[in-house]
Amino acid sequence: MTENKKMGNLSTPVHSLAALPSVDRLLGVPAIATLGQTHGQSIVVRAIRQILDERRQRFQSASLYAEDLSQERLVQDVEQTLGRLLQPSLRPVINLSGTVLHTNLGRALLPERAVEAVVNAMRHPVNLEYALEAGHRGDRDDLIRERICALTGAEDATVVNNNAAAVFLMLNTLAFRRQVVVSRGELVEIGGSFRIPDIMSRAGARLREVGTTNRTHRHDYERAIHERTGMLMKVHCSNYEIQGFTHEVPLAELAALGAQYDIPATVDLGSGTLINMQSYGLPAEPTVQENIRQGARVVTFSGDKLLGGPQSGILVGDRESIQAIKKNPLKRMLRVDKLTLAALDAVLSLYEQPEHLAEQLTTLRLFTRPIEEIKAQARRWQEAFQQWVGPEFEVQAQPMYSQIGSGALPVEALPSYGLCCVYQGSGRTSRAVIQLEEALRRLPTPVVGRIQQQNLYLDFRCLSAADEEKLRLNFYHKQ
Numbered sequence: 210m211t212e213n214k215k216m217g218n219l220s221t222p223v224h225s226l227a228a229l230p231s232v233d234r235l236l237g238v239p240a241i242a243t244l245g246q247t248h249g250q251s252i253v254v255r256a257i258r259q260i261l262d263e264r265r266q267r268f269q270s271a272s273l274y275a276e277d278l279s280q281e282r283l284v285q286d287v288e289q290t291l292g293r294l295l296q297p298s299l300r301p302v303i304n305l306s307g308t309v310l311h312t313n314l315g316r317a318l319l320p321e322r323a324v325e326a327v328v329n330a331m332r333h334p335v336n337l338e339y340a341l342e343a344g345h346r347g348d349r350d351d352l353i354r355e356r357i358c359a360l361t362g363a364e365d366a367t368v369v370n371n372n373a374a375a376v377f378l379m380l381n382t383l384a385f386r387r388q389v390v391v392s393r394g395e396l397v398e399i400g401g402s403f404r405i406p407d408i409m410s411r412a413g414a415r416l417r418e419v420g421t422t423n424r425t426h427r428h429d430y431e432r433a434i435h436e437r438t439g440m441l442m443k444v445h446c447s448n449y450e451i452q453g454f455t456h457e458v459p460l461a462e463l464a465a466l467g468a469q470y471d472i473p474a475t476v477d478l479g480s481g482t483l484i485n486m487q488s489y490g491l492p493a494e495p496t497v498q499e500n501i502r503q504g505a506r507v508v509t510f511s512g513d514k515l516l517g518g519p520q521s522g523i524l525v526g527d528r529e530s531i532q533a534i535k536k537n538p539l540k541r542m543l544r545v546d547k548l549t550l551a552a553l554d555a556v557l558s559l560y561e562q563p564e565h566l567a568e569q570l571t572t573l574r575l576f577t578r579p580i581e582e583i584k585a586q587a588r589r590w591q592e593a594f595q596q597w598v599g600p601e602f603e604v605q606a607q608p609m610y611s612q613i614g615s616g617a618l619p620v621e622a623l624p625s626y627g628l629c630c631v632y633q634g635s636g637r638t639s640r641a642v643i644q645l646e647e648a649l650r651r652l653p654t655p656v657v658g659r660i661q662q663q664n665l666y667l668d669f670r671c672l673s674a675a676d677e678e679k680l681r682l683n684f685y686h687k688q
Contacts, residue, residue: 220276222273222274223273223278226265226268229261229268230278236250236254236257238283241253248295252291252294252295253291255294256287256291257287260290264278301654301679302314302655302657303654303672303676303679303680304671305657305658305669305671305672306671307659308613308614308659309575309611309612309623309670310613312614317513317514317516317517317518317571318575319517319552319571320517320555320559320571321569322555322558322559323518323551323553323555324552326551326554327548327551329551330547330548335547335551336352337352337547337550352550352554353368353550353553353554353557354367356554356557356561360557360560360561361497361498361525362498363497363508363526363531364526364527365525365532366523366525367523368512368521368522368523368545368550368553369521369522369524369544369545370520370543370544371511371521371522372479372481372510372523373408373522375509375510375522375523376477376522377411377412378539378540378543379475379509380413380440381412381414381539382537383439383473383533383534384412384413384414384439385412385413385414386413386414386415387415387438387439388414388417388435388437388438388440389409389414389415389416389417389438389440390417390438390440390442391416391418391442392420392425392443392444392458393418393422394421394422394425394446394451394455394457395443395444395446395457396416396418396444397444397446405444414440417433423451423453424454425457426458427463429458430458430466434470439473440472440473440474441466441467441472441473441475442475442476443458443463443475443476443505444477444479445495459503460474460476460500460503461503464503464505464506465504467506468504473530474504474506475506475507475509475526476507476509477509477510478497478508478509478510480494480510480514480515481497481508481510481523482494482496482497483497483498483560484573486515489567491576491577491621497510501525501526505526506527507525507527507530507534508526509523512549512556515572515614516556516572517570518553519548519552556570575670576613576623580624580625580626583627583669584626586626586669587626587628590669590677591604591606591628593684594630600633602631602632602641602665603631604631605628605629605630605631607626607628607629608624608625608626609625609626609627609629609666610622610623610624611623611624611668611670623670625668626669627666627667627668628666628667629664629665629667630642630664630665630666639663642660642663643660652683653683654679654680654682654683656680
């Protein structure tokens with residue numbers, strides 16, 4: 210008799226855990242034994258134990274049936290569990306969300322020069338902290354200091370693991386147990402509950418907010434200054450905008466006030482850019498160079514947003530301030546590794562060739578993609594998506610707007626094009642759209658879109674040629 214026949218009716222509830230096969234018994238099943246020879250017995254045993262644990266839980270809830278213990282079903286579940294265990298946790302996805310610098314999808318995509326630099330640094334010993342010319346221990350910041358200073362006009366520079374760390378380190382070094390004066394309209398919060406007041410408190414600085422939400426004047430800062438004032442700080446509000454009856458003190462004026470009282474004026478620029486974005490047809494954004502020229506003693510900004518590089522926080526400014534920051538014991542805790550430095554150095558080198566920047570810097574290329582190119586791409590895929598989603602949805606090719614980034618100019622929109630999946634069925638629209646969005650995320654290469662106004666939108670701005678090949682494989686898999 211076959212295994213299934215021995216168990217009788219496959220829909221019969223299992224009344225005893227004695228029917229559950231042992232790990233050794235399953236390892237003896239030819240199909241599972243082959244898996245052990247291919248992938249190693251240890252991970253196959255782990256997969257089997259997960260399956261058996263799941264069966265025991267179902268037995269406790271009286272939802273375990275004979276069919277769940279059939280050899281065919283058990284082999285199938287072991288294969289699926291093993292596939293999940295062998296799959297990397299960090300996986301490529303296809304970004305059709307319409308957000309170019311998507312925080313949850315890894316922000317900036319590295320250009321090929323940076324990817325090659327990272328691979329090279331992984332494969333070989335490198336001069337991370339070794340001065341080749343002098344033949345002794347070096348400083349890892351030396352690898353990028355010259356490029357950053359040349360590009361920004363700053364006297365000195367250092368790098369930590371993200372901009373939040375950069376802000377924290379600046380405050381802890383230059384204003385520990387001292388007062389930091391900030392406009393009330395600049396007390397921002399960004400993703401992950403990063404709030405300027407909280408960071409100041411943790412860094413040991415004392416916040417003194419001045420002005421009002423929409424208007425702050427020079428005299429507001431000046432009235433707040435006393436003998437324990439350690440910093441006048443500006444925070445660039447890159448993730449929201451106040452319009453209407455507003456006023457803020459220009460950095461040059463604040464820097465002059467700071468110089469009058471021998472107090473450093475600093476700027477948390479947030480996203481940070483080294484180019485005039487308007488020259489590329491993009492929304493205006495203050496550059497690092499402008500902030501240095503206007504007198505900021507220290508400017509902090511991100512490496513993985515508008516700069517288009519790896520996750521990092523960059524601090525630039527006068528030599529005295531940066532050297533003090535580098536001597537802070539916390540700097541070692543927040544420093545970056547060789548892979549980040551390799552990628553950052555390669556990205557910065559692209560800025561030294563501005564004539565080719567829009568072609569070579571992936572982030573800028575995505576920002577400036579011609580709308581006709583995106584439109585043609587969306588229409589080319591319209592029929593394939595229609596076949597994939599089935600008759601319950603109508604897939605429409607239509608104009609839409611992309612977002613630069615959730616933490617970088619989120620209110621600014623870029624004209625784009627893509628597909629809109631409109632529900633045509635008789636059930637609940639919201640549930641059907643959610644199920645479609647989930648189905649796209651469960652594909653071999655997950656597809657991430659966005660739900661808006663009870664429709665699923667797929668923005669094609671970020672779809673590369675490599676992504677198109679992954680889409681083809683996704684649809685082949687579905688069939």
